Amino acid sequence: MEDPWQKAYDFAVTVARKAGEVIRKAGESEIKVSTKSSTVDLVTKTDERVEKIIIGSLKEEFGEGTHCFIGEESVAKGEPCILTHKPTWIIDPVDGTTNFVHGFPFVAVSIAFAVNKQLEFGVIYSCLEDKMYKARNGKGAYCDDELIQVSDVKDINKSIIISEHGTDRSPEKVKKIFSTMQKILCIPVHGLRGSGTAATNMCLVATGAVEAFFEIGIHCWDIAAGAVIVKEAGGVLLDVDGGPFDLMSRRMVSANNEVIARRIIKEIEIFSAERDDDMCEIQLE
Numbered sequence: 001m002e003d004p005w006q007k008a009y010d011f012a013v014t015v016a017r018k019a020g021e022v023i024r025k026a027g028e029s030e031i032k033v034s035t036k037s038s039t040v041d042l043v044t045k046t047d048e049r050v051e052k053i054i055i056g057s058l059k060e061e062f063g064e065g066t067h068c069f070i071g072e073e074s075v076a077k078g079e080p081c082i083l084t085h086k087p088t089w090i091i092d093p094v095d096g097t098t099n100f101v102h103g104f105p106f107v108a109v110s111i112a113f114a115v116n117k118q119l120e121f122g123v124i125y126s127c128l129e130d131k132m133y134k135a136r137n138g139k140g141a142y143c144d145d146e147l148i149q150v151s152d153v154k155d156i157n158k159s160i161i162i163s164e165h166g167t168d169r170s171p172e173k174v175k176k177i178f179s180t181m182q183k184i185l186c187i188p189v190h191g192l193r194g195s196g197t198a199a200t201n202m203c204l205v206a207t208g209a210v211e212a213f214f215e216i217g218i219h220c221w222d223i224a225a226g227a228v229i230v231k232e233a234g235g236v237l238l239d240v241d242g243g244p245f246d247l248m249s250r251r252m253v254s255a256n257n258e259v260i261a262r263r264i265i266k267e268i269e270i271f272s273a274e275r276d277d278d279m280c281e282i283q284l285e
């Protein structure tokens, strides 16, 4: 059967590459536009410019009426963040903005596409490394056209785990994050890592470089494309409480297998994060 979303998938790869070129040319000296008070959440003019380029290209190609768009910068400006049954693009123009500002070399463009609330494909362009990760539902995951697969490690003692510190600097949350990291490190595991971008972290799970990545506080645009890529590389996605993965919950464990995922879940100290779809009062359907 012909894949109805083949054209959208190919277009997403082209747009992600184009966006990555803009990011590379912009360099690291971009001006910070805003920093929210209790958090350290950086935004640059490049984030906004690149999102406009991506959404503008997609609207031109697929029409504004039939497709919906959830983009990090658009949501920041008050656009709704609700996943409906309509074909929906979920976009993070610059994942790893803090890295970008500092010239830390992991910055990704993340573009996912969902229909009937199911993710159909995900594309992540790690633009400073020039690596294109992509996956379509049921069709495997690729890095630069090479099939990728998660690691087959089942022994947590032989694993590397990724987590991040997030953007919230309230002492209670930071304490929980470090307490979780301490417990996981002392299992013991081989190491703890973090690239500073959720999208790249998920690609590292998908290629088998690490066994798992988990985080609380991430948004749907950070992980939507990565979720397809991890799943298609043979990995699993769960909620941090062990329940089913929920794209809008701002919590996620992605891992090479369920044994590793559930071992990590035992150690996670959960803290609250307002759901992505709670931040907006409008119901679109």
Ligand SMILES: Nc1ncnc2c1ncn2[C@@H]1O[C@H](CO)[C@@H](O)[C@H]1OP(=O)(O)O
Pocket: 072, 092, 094, 095, 096, 097, 098, 164, 165, 166, 167, 168, 196, 197, 198, 199, 215, 216, 217, 218, 219, 222
């Ligand atoms: N409030 C939050 N807490 C934790 N991580 C967040 C976050 N907001 C964004 N992130 C994302 O999580 C990773 C680092 O923790 C990055 O991918 C970052 O995306 P960003 O660079 O697009 O903001």
Ligand SMILES: [Mg+2]
Pocket: 072, 092, 094, 095, 096, 221, 222
């Ligand atoms: Mg992001």
